[in-house]
Amino acid sequence: MSWWQDTVCYELYPRAFADWDGDGTGDLAGATARLGHIAELGADAVWITPFYPSPLADGGYDIADYTAVAPDLGTSEDFDRLTARAHDLGLKLIVDLVPNHTSDQHPWFREALAAGPGSTARGRYLFRPGRGLAGELPPNDWQSAFGGPAWTRVADGEWYCHLHAPEQPDLNWREQEVRSAFSDVLRYWLDRGVDGFRVDVAHALFKAEGMPDAGPGQHQDPLRNHLMPYYDQEELHPLYREWRKLLDTHPAPPGAVAPHDRVMVAESAVFDPARLARYIRPDEMHQAFNFAFLEAAWDPAELRRVIDASLSAPGGGAVTWLLSSHDAVRPVTRLGSAMRARAAALLMLALPGSAYLYQGEELGLPQATIPDHRILDPLWERSGHTDRGRDGSRVPLPWSGDLPPYGFTTAKAERTWLPQPDDWAPYTVAAQERDPASTLTLYREALRLRRAHPAYDPTAAPRWYSAPTDPYLAFRRSALTCVVNLGTQPLPLAGLGLTGSPVLASGPFDGGTIPPDTALWLVDDTEPQHNEGDGHGPVH
Ligand code: NOJ
Numbered sequence: 001m002s003w004w005q006d007t008v009c010y011e012l013y014p015r016a017f018a019d020w021d022g023d024g025t026g027d028l029a030g031a032t033a034r035l036g037h038i039a040e041l042g043a044d045a046v047w048i049t050p051f052y053p054s055p056l057a058d059g060g061y062d063i064a065d066y067t068a069v070a071p072d073l074g075t076s077e078d079f080d081r082l083t084a085r086a087h088d089l090g091l092k093l094i095v096d097l098v099p100n101h102t103s104d105q106h107p108w109f110r111e112a113l114a115a116g117p118g119s120t121a122r123g124r125y126l127f128r129p130g131r132g133l134a135g136e137l138p139p140n141d142w143q144s145a146f147g148g149p150a151w152t153r154v155a156d157g158e159w160y161c162h163l164h165a166p167e168q169p170d171l172n173w174r175e176q177e178v179r180s181a182f183s184d185v186l187r188y189w190l191d192r193g194v195d196g197f198r199v200d201v202a203h204a205l206f207k208a209e210g211m212p213d214a215g216p217g218q219h220q221d222p223l224r225n226h227l228m229p230y231y232d233q234e235e236l237h238p239l240y241r242e243w244r245k246l247l248d249t250h251p252a253p254p255g256a257v258a259p260h261d262r263v264m265v266a267e268s269a270v271f272d273p274a275r276l277a278r279y280i281r282p283d284e285m286h287q288a289f290n291f292a293f294l295e296a297a298w299d300p301a302e303l304r305r306v307i308d309a310s311l312s313a314p315g316g317g318a319v320t321w322l323l324s325s326h327d328a329v330r331p332v333t334r335l336g337s338a339m340r341a342r343a344a345a346l347l348m349l350a351l352p353g354s355a356y357l358y359q360g361e362e363l364g365l366p367q368a369t370i371p372d373h374r375i376l377d378p379l380w381e382r383s384g385h386t387d388r389g390r391d392g393s394r395v396p397l398p399w400s401g402d403l404p405p406y407g408f409t410t411a412k413a414e415r416t417w418l419p420q421p422d423d424w425a426p427y428t429v430a431a432q433e434r435d436p437a438s439t440l441t442l443y444r445e446a447l448r449l450r451r452a453h454p455a456y457d458p459t460a461a462p463r464w465y466s467a468p469t470d471p472y473l474a475f476r477r478s479a480l481t482c483v484v485n486l487g488t489q490p491l492p493l494a495g496l497g498l499t500g501s502p503v504l505a506s507g508p509f510d511g512g513t514i515p516p517d518t519a520l521w522l523v524d525d526t527e528p529q530h531n532e533g534d535g536h537g538p539v540h
Pocket of ligand 1: 061
């Protein structure tokens, strides 16, 4: 089994993790200094979101230079120190690859603007003439994921395509120069010792030939994403096969994992499990984020359906699970309570496969409200101030102390990258470390037990001990059994037909009854552990 198949990977959003130089923005040296937190938590890997030079039109996902470090985050040497420290702590390091679009400040785009229509420089992007008598209308009806048309017109009358903000022009992936430049980017970071890549909007790089209209209802039904002319095109797959070959063969520097053990994880908003599975074939990506799990409602039938569908989808790799990310509303807020978020964490961490945690999830942070004048997310402007965007989950972590900036920085609280709420003292790492009932203690204990009782086959479905209509979920994988009470009534443990001793609960468990919105783990070492996928099938 490869390390990534059951890895617990911690997503580190560098500007909000820890600040070293005292300017109020998190940086690479701060991340290096605080990596011990991730190791003590019990994670196996770190995925660090973009730390490259960027005008920050979209939190760093608008990159002006793919092989450098943003000056406010540090230097290339700081990155090397981060990598070395991660490896010393036994953590793998995954970096973000953002191939769909560059920043509008990238030298290629500046050159394209200067060079004019028909130039080679424009050929690296998706420039088109407009529709209408004078070309005054966008070339087609495509909408940006952030709202508004996916096209912006430049001074000479041509339009360029951007599936996100106008400051993020989409690249033309049919252009060989684009292709080879990104292979060089992959090689560059592999040479610096990274253990893999998270590939941003991996479903969007190619657009259908002729760029036909997408029709009404775009972005409204994620299940139809794969039908959009700008998503899920066939040409993606040869490209990912090319990258996989590169990953599998490029020599590994000291400290990094062997070539065949490097991982590529797709951020692919394709929700049809069969379509998503096509990204994780044995010669393509290793993993794809399972957004269906993140988006599932707090409902036993829906969660079970998503779990079963995820595990039974064809594909070469193990399933990933995630409850949060820098793009999602924090689970405490999204699911409706801290109780539910804690129970959801035990549910996720009991499932076979790998889990991606997002910084602050282990502290049970709620979504913060950012005052209008401090909002950075382009969604706010693009939506005409109707969508406050994702900044509420990107607030600097509280490390210690009673008031902002809670040990995040030595700068004054007013200067932090996004403001922290005044009432976060109970959420700090320091406060939670001392508290056996804290969310941090729960996560640490869950990860310790998960490691002690691995799923021997991370691709095998768990055995269900609950029926699809029960108001609770109960399943077993290897020695670990997880019960989650999603109903409104307390659930007596006796009578559920489970074996094993209770070892961890997400809420007050009195030894006999599981309260609503609470999960319980039991361990039973007596049964043979290689029981997954053994053909016995689910109990229910
Ligand atoms: C997905 C990233 O996670 C998100 O933060 C970003 O806005 C888009 N891709 C565009 O790069």
